[in-house]
Amino acid sequence: DLARGIYPPVLADQGLVAALEGQARKAAVPTTIEARDIGRYDRSVESAVYFCSLEALNNVAKYASAAHATIRLEQQDGHLMFTVRDDGSGFEPSRPGAGFGLVGMRERVELVDGRLVIDSTPGRGTVVRAEIPAVHVPVEGGVTEPAATKSARG
Numbered sequence: 001d002l003a004r005g006i007y008p009p010v011l012a013d014q015g016l017v018a019a020l021e022g023q024a025r026k027a028a029v030p031t032t033i034e035a036r037d038i039g040r041y042d043r044s045v046e047s048a049v050y051f052c053s054l055e056a057l058n059n060v061a062k063y064a065s066a067a068h069a070t071i072r073l074e075q076q077d078g079h080l081m082f083t084v085r086d087d088g089s090g091f092e093p094s095r096p097g098a099g100f101g102l103v104g105m106r107e108r109v110e111l112v113d114g115r116l117v118i119d120s121t122p123g124r125g126t127v128v129r130a131e132i133p134a135v136h137v138p139v140e141g142g143v144t145e146p147a148a149t150k151s152a153r154g
Contacts, residue, residue: 064088
């Protein structure tokens with residue numbers, strides 16, 4: 001409940017790409033942000049994507065022994081999709097106790113009518129992927145145009 005109530009100022013002011021780029025610069029594992037056709041979205045959607053992406057990055061740092069991670073954001077057919085991919089050790093998602101954080105990510109995405117898929121195999125890295133119904137929304141000062149593809153820390 002506390003995490004749902006905190007909305008980072010950079011996310012509120014500048015949107016997902018800027019907020020995630022800021023986190024990528026501070027990440028324990030070098031992280032690239034790939035964004036295509038990303039504008040502004042409902043606050044609940046932006047929050048779900050932002051916090052799920054951060055949880056995935058935290059998992060990469062804690063457990064994956066990865067050399068690199070990538071967060072990809074894409075708007076397509078009325079859906080905002082995000083993918084967090086790492087080149088780490090992977091894990092068996094079906095094993096008991098495979099992660100409270102993963103459950104939290106799934107719940108957060110489902111709260112905004114999205115679907116989360118976790119694909120991981122020991123020794124082959126992990127991919128966290130979600131698709132959320134979302135369209136660009138008007139923000140203060142007009143409609144934000146989709147952001148260009150950007151990259152942070154490579």
